[in-house]
Amino acid sequence: MTQVLIAGVFGKMGQQVAAMMTAAKDLTIVGGLAPEATAKRAFPVFTSLEEINVQADVWVDFTLPQAAATNAEYALTHGMNAVIGTSGLSEQTQARLGEVAKAAGARLLIVPNFAISAVLMMQFAAKAAKYFPDAEIVEAHHSDKLDAPSGTAKATAKVIAAARTEKPLAPHQDAPARGEWLDDVPVHALRLPGYVAQEEVLFGAAGESLTIKQVSFDRSSFMAGVALAVRQVHTLPVGLTVGLDALL
Ligand SMILES: NC(=O)C1=CN([C@@H]2O[C@H](COP(=O)(O)OP(=O)(O)OC[C@H]3O[C@@H](n4cnc5c(N)ncnc54)[C@H](OP(=O)(O)O)[C@@H]3O)[C@@H](O)[C@H]2O)C=CC1
Numbered sequence: 001m002t003q004v005l006i007a008g009v010f011g012k013m014g015q016q017v018a019a020m021m022t023a024a025k026d027l028t029i030v031g032g033l034a035p036e037a038t039a040k041r042a043f044p045v046f047t048s049l050e051e052i053n054v055q056a057d058v059w060v061d062f063t064l065p066q067a068a069a070t071n072a073e074y075a076l077t078h079g080m081n082a083v084i085g086t087s088g089l090s091e092q093t094q095a096r097l098g099e100v101a102k103a104a105g106a107r108l109l110i111v112p113n114f115a116i117s118a119v120l121m122m123q124f125a126a127k128a129a130k131y132f133p134d135a136e137i138v139e140a141h142h143s144d145k146l147d148a149p150s151g152t153a154k155a156t157a158k159v160i161a162a163a164r165t166e167k168p169l170a171p172h173q174d175a176p177a178r179g180e181w182l183d184d185v186p187v188h189a190l191r192l193p194g195y196v197a198q199e200e201v202l203f204g205a206a207g208e209s210l211t212i213k214q215v216s217f218d219r220s221s222f223m224a225g226v227a228l229a230v231r232q233v234h235t236l237p238v239g240l241t242v243g244l245d246a247l248l
């Protein structure tokens, strides 16, 4: 039985993760963390780190970047492995938390996107970038998403840059309409009511193009990945792992 504490338990993701774990026979929710305990749950809901009086195997976090960093530090130094789904943590913060995990002998798994389709999209994009250095990313999310570009778009730009063997042909342009350039990949972020999450990676070369697209129609798309991460985080090396790839 894996015991789990969910931070952000009343959020859009937190609620779905709690429902998924309640239905799973091998996962037990020992507590939740939320700024206000606005509803009753079958497990205790704490409103601050100081209040927490339970021990978990795994801390799962779907909150805000600053909160996630503070929470992860708490979890890693209190005998837990941590699975962070929260987006918007800077590279420096991720590296620092990795050091905290190492010092504590704990595992920290930061996952830009738990949807298997998104993990595969990034893997396919890395493969394509070897042959198509010119790439652009268009991501679209629900209108109350706080961060832009998305964590998935940042992770995709990073893997494209790492896989490229040549420089892109299209010149760098600073015009706002050309998007935000991450690792020499222009990223365009759309925020629209009705959307959940999706991303397209477009590659262009002389006389041809390739588009890789994934869509999360609803948040159930993330649940298999969250369950896998929670069940398997203990098998990862001590310290920081980024992405679900290591567990697939
Ligand atoms: N990796 C992935 O696959 C996915 C990642 N995400 C990411 O997860 C995060 C949450 O997304 P989503 O559920 O849609 O957002 P929501 O805004 O619906 O939920 C976030 C929740 O966190 C709560 N919260 C804020 N501060 C704290 C804190 N210090 N401790 C505990 N809880 C806190 C908020 O409470 P209150 O509203 O009261 O302030 C809110 O209920 C985002 O960063 C998003 O990008 C989302 C989907 C998939």
Ligand SMILES: O=C(O)C1=N[C@H](C(=O)O)C[C@H](O)C1
Pocket: 087, 088, 112, 113, 114, 141, 145, 149, 150, 151, 152, 153, 196, 197, 198
């Ligand atoms: O906020 C969201 O909803 C999502 N956030 C993650 C991101 O920033 O990439 C993952 C997914 O896109 C949903």
